[in-house]
Amino acid sequence: MSRPGPERTATGLAGLDCDPGETLLSVRDLRTYYESGDLIGGQPVKAVDGVSFDVKKGETLGIVGESGCGKTTLGRTLVRLEAATGGEVRVGDDDVTQLSGEDLQAWRRNAQVVFQDPESSLNDRMTVGEIVREPLDVHDWGTPAERRARVRSLLEKVGLQEEHYYRYPHQFSGGQRQRVGIARALALEPEFVVLDEPVSALDVSVQAQILNLLMDLQEELGLTYLFIAHDLSVVEHICDRVAVMYLGNVMELGPTEELFEDPANPYTRALLSAVPEPDPTAEIDRMTLRGTPPSPRDPPQGCPFSTRCPVKIRPEGFEDVDDETWEAIEVFRETLRARSRAERSLSEQAREFLGFETRFATVDEVVEELFADRELPGSIREPVDRATDLARDGDEAPALDHLREELGSVCDHEPPAAHGVDATARESRCHRHDDEYEEPAAVGPSVGDAE
Amino acid sequence: MSVVDDEDATLRERLADEPVPALRVLAVVAVLVAVEFGALANLVMSLPWDAVGAALPGFLQGAAATIAGVGDGLAGLPTLLSRSVIDNAGYQLPSGEWVGTFMGLSPAAAWLLRVALIYAYGFVWLLVGWWSYLVYRDNYRHADWAPVDDMVGRFRNHSWGLFGLAIIFAFVVLAVFAPALGPTTVDANIADPYLHSIEYYSEETGGVEEIYVGDANGESQSRGQGGENVGPMQYDQYDRFHPFGTLPSGKDLFTFMAAGARVSLFIGVASLVLAGGAAVVFALATAYYKGLVDLGIVIASDSIQALPQLLVIMLASFVLSGTWLANLYNGGVVLALLFGLTGWPGLWRAVRGPALQVSEREWIDAAKSFGQRPSVTMRKHMLPYVVGYLLIYASLTLGGVIIGVAGLSFLGLGINAPTPEWGRAVSAGQPYVATPSWHISLLPGILIVIVVTGFNALGDGIRDAIDPQSDVETGQQDQTAAAGGGA
């Protein structure tokens, strides 16, 4: 490899040298699965399950979602810390997921990460200078003296002092340590930086300083950011565009302002409604959706959000069933799902088999509680009874299949396609954007800044 | 850092810039080496170079022999703290006057003086080591503070660890200066007693007579009953002083012990270098790559650990006893190899946990993300966190190896007779434990206990020193964080 000097111009990958505003990265149907820990069988964890989006040069693209939605894995896949299972990440004519050798080194030089936890991302046994210098050493950048000079100027650029060169990370506060992490990420003049929740581990008072620093640096150096966060207010503050992830899928993607003002997707709407407005530190944990996200090992067959969606489409012929009864059916399905996921110890299985009581309520108890004082029309009663029979044997999967066949709607059967939802190239994945159904906004409570 | 303005200067430039403190250290070191050069060369030459030489191809063996000759020559150079300068061998005339000893002192006094001087010399080395650390820290290191400072500070305040260090220091000095510390030499007293002779004053003839050491030994045996006993701190009838008494064969126990310390230390250190090196390499590889590599080494180490270590070593040393390998260093090399080969799984298990833990830290991901090579990542970002744990377990294991070697020698396996080994002294004295010759078994036994305890104490001290948990509340971090300035 040639020795890139301080005045390096070429990035080494043709696609990286595009003009601001042009597409830098185009992610297509990217999938990252983790093999399950079990030696035999077991479903892989589908952390990222087919996402597509573009990243434009010079912009900040936010990725938001609850913890476990795959946003961090997505970021790590883009910088090749995880191997993609399928799909591609195009940079010009190159596919990042397939790069090797010199091209991979070129990508590594141009794609950097700022990690979430500054306590864990800096090696305590190295001085700050050594830490920031290491990427320069790896890529044989300039002469040793030039490298030291560059480290000093980087330290100054991120708001530290030159004499911090010979200090150890122990001697710094969390905010300062994160500045060191930023300096390290910028050492090689990267084009693309993944910011993996860079401020969520910091004191609230320091968060704004770090965010402002990141924005200043972006402006000065023309950086492209992928900003991963679960804090919506931070995203609204810093991002040009936002992708909302749920269960390894991008549910909605669009310009920040429009998306926050008038969220189109039911999941985005649920996410935003959970944020009490005046409190900037609110986390999504306060969201009050029914149940928990399904396991990424076994995602729903239709829409990823279908198990919890408050505005899920009813199947044909059931539009007139009253809301509470329909809700009871959804709860019944959710309960069966939860049971099928719960780990059962061998002794519990044995107790169940012998008809003893276990910590799981029997299916009949559940049915009793949900449906006892309800008049169920025959078209519902029948599938519920059949599912109860099936589940009584301790195997919920056939029961769930049956319920889906009989009482499932398009949301349960088909993954929704991306629909353009306004003039700004915003996309949302929801069947309700089809003409034949009502828009989410029309059926749910009103959400967003516009109200 | 205070004196050098140019922060970019390399260590070399900083040394050139301000050479005085470094030169002072160097001068002291030079003096220390000069007065004992022969002894140091002797130590080097006492290692089992035959093993190395035998493994070399033919034409190199000639060269090796030349080097060995030079080495032996150097080993023969006069040294300050040697037997020939401060001699404790001599005889007493009826008038009470001592002939042949250093300045006419009694052999006991001469011997004690030499021992005291040698330990003082060793202690000066210890001080010089500490001093050069301070000189480096204060004059040549850029960083005002480094994590290692805290560790050193914690160890300095750890009295149990310091106690261990003192014991190990005493043991190492005993091993290194074994030839000079004994009241007589292995050669003259133990290995070839009929090739050496001593002079003594005979009351029968009324004059100075000469006698073979072997014959003299025959008259100074410790066999419990019948007045045949030379106990600790006693003279035998040929005016020879025995600090620890004599063996049943009449040989000097202290000389035997000092030489045995050398053998024990060699086997312990060599086997641990072997086992520890393997353990660290495997631990880093398994923690970095995980998966199949980990599984393979787990299976290998489990298979080894499923075997009873001492039984395997006994069997193997018996099987190998007839081969050339068994003769290297009187069987020491075989023992070191066997203890190393069977010992790494234990050490590996001990450091695998810390290695896995550090492999989960995000700085490993950071290194991967900018394309650092795996070998460098392991060395720079993982090894420093693992090596402390290795030291802890190595010092605990070293005690075990010493006991193991002593046990094997006790059983008549292990080190070939007549090469001194502590276990054989215990074994030789066993029939006399309940007699006036109790010292033969008891003193080596006590020494083994003390040395093993010392290694354990040292291990405890290191653990508390590197474990940041033990000073979470000292405020050191807050103080230094404040010194860094506000974010």
Ligand code: SF4
């Ligand atoms: S497709 Fe159906 S389940 Fe999914 S978000 Fe839209 S309405 Fe809800």
